[in-house]
Amino acid sequence: MKLFNRALVVAFTGLLISCGGKEEKKKDGFQYEEGSKKTESTTQTKKEDGVSEVVITGDDMMKFNLKEIKVKAGDKVKLTLKHIGKLDKNVMGHNFVLLAQGVDLVDFATKAATAKDTEYIPEGSENDVLAHTKILGGGETDIIEFEAPEKGTYQFLCSFPGHYAMMQGKFIVE
Numbered sequence: 683m684k685l686f687n688r689a690l691v692v693a694f695t696g697l698l699i700s701c702g703g704k705e706e707k708k709k710d711g712f713q714y715e716e717g718s719k720k721t722e723s724t725t726q727t728k729k730e731d732g733v734s735e736v737v738i739t740g741d742d743m744m745k746f747n748l749k750e751i752k753v754k755a756g757d758k759v760k761l762t763l764k765h766i767g768k769l770d771k772n773v774m775g776h777n778f779v780l781l782a783q784g785v786d787l788v789d790f791a792t793k794a795a796t797a798k799d800t801e802y803i804p805e806g807s808e809n810d811v812l813a814h815t816k817i818l819g820g821g822e823t824d825i826i827e828f829e830a831p832e833k834g835t836y837q838f839l840c841s842f843p844g845h846y847a848m849m850q851g852k853f854i855v856e
């Protein structure tokens with residue numbers, strides 16, 4: 683019985699060590715994904731001369747690869763959205779919408795869902811949206827540049843109808 687317990691402890695420790703090893707690989711904070719593994723991920727930014735570069739992908743499973751994006755205050759943000767799926771934008775369209783602080787994400791997404799003619803950015807929402815890409819279908823990419831807003835935590839989402847529940851995250855300026 684004692685021996686059995688010991689074996690368990692060893693096995694468990696091994697598990698911890700292997701998990702730790704995996705984390706290690708991400709420590710530069712910049713991980714390239716080519717549709718292989720899914721990430722729960724934290725951030726994908728890189729700083730170069732006052733530019734915070736962000737690459738975020740959306741797929742046919744209605745998912746962004748990032749849940750959290752971090753950029754530096756005062757930087758220009760260069761954000762690339764890639765749709766790595768195959769489905770058409772009328773079926774599985776994705777965009778990236780960064781909301782101003784204090785804007786309710788669900789309220790916004792509900793309004794946006796009926797704004798097909800303006801690519802799901804509701805008319806009159808200029809003050810609610812800090813930045814957004816166009817709607818993309820499978821294989822498409824859009825790149826946008828904007829000034830990082832002031833320090834704080836913001837929310838981002840895909841405003842294609844029904845996607846916000848799965849496709850949202852935090853945009854942190856620090």
Ligand SMILES: [Cu+2]
Pocket residue numbers: 740744774775776777840841842845849
């Ligand atoms: Cu979407």
